[in-house]
Amino acid sequence: MSDSLNASEAPRSGPAEPVSPHLPGVSVRHSRAKGEPRFPDGPRADPAGSHFERRIRSFQPRRSRVTAGQADALQRLWPKWGLDIDGQQVIDPAELFGNDAPVVLEIGFGMGEATAQMAAGDPGTNILAVDVHTPGQGNLLNLAEQNALSNVRVANGDAIILLREMLRPDSLDGLRVYFPDPWPKKRHHKRRLIQPEFLTLAATRLKPGATLHCATDWEPYAEQMLEVLGAHPDFENTQADGGFAPRPGFRPLTRFEGQGLDKGHVVNDLLFRRVPSRNP
DSSP states (O other): OOOOOOOOOOOOSSOOOOOOTTOTTOBOOOOOOTTOOSSTTSOOSSTTTTSSOOOOOSOOOOOOOOBHHHHHHHHHHHHHHEEEOOSSSOOOHHHHHTSOOOEEEEEOOTTSHHHHHHHHHOTTSEEEEEEOOHHHHHHHHHHHHHTTOTTEEEEESOHHHIIIIISOTTOEEEEEEESOOOOOSGGGGGGOSOSHHHHHHHHHHEEEEEEEEEEESOHHHHHHHHHHHHHOTTEEESSTTSSOBOOOTTSOOOHHHHHHHHTTOOOEEEEEEEOOOOOO
16 A cells, blocks of 8 residues: 655755645655655554455555645644554554544545534544545544544554454444445446445444445446345345435535536435344
8 A cells, every 4th residue: 555755856955944834735745765654653654564465455545745734634643543454453442532432434534524524513423534545634633633523533544454353343333435436447346345245344343223324426336335235134224115315414515525416426325224133
């Protein structure tokens, strides 16, 4: 998993002038020695390393520049609110958040605006938000600090490793997957996250009655999600007609979603409930 800077380097005769960490929108440009971490106190480039098999992944790390404000947040706040998904420890949610409030896992939060809004609207629920996009991680940390959101933690790495290796059974009160990569080409459909194997794993970590909430603006993927979820024995549709759900009020209408709606895209929400185990 690589997310290295693409900054051009010009020869310098003296020490580089540091970029002020308080100038919003300014990209971070600095030279690093080979092997030097991008953010010494921030998220690691590949936290799980070679400890686990290199399976087909549903995500693709994006290379983009980090603003000075995002870099500052990553350096200052990652030790307090960040978590590297290394697969080497089992998380105690009460210790991670400092309380026993319900915990919802959000996989893929983009720039974090919707996550921050949901955290502010429901301070009694803890949100463990996972992504591999470094600018988004920094932006969400910034938003959490600016809005005093003590119920947000930002995780860096592979959500599958987090679920499989680092979360105990029945430890989650909800799971959110909003606008995952649709992998539209047929040969890439195997990379889509919402697959039977993923649902089986997720079901073991969700408490009975917990909600799995998905949303997508890619209609063929929405139809596949509905089919796969509807056929899975560990989940039941919350909609009596077995179809898509209206967008619940707690899910904000994001800028990305609004742009899609303006272009005529159809956004579908799926709300499924984890059913109790049928095993005797």
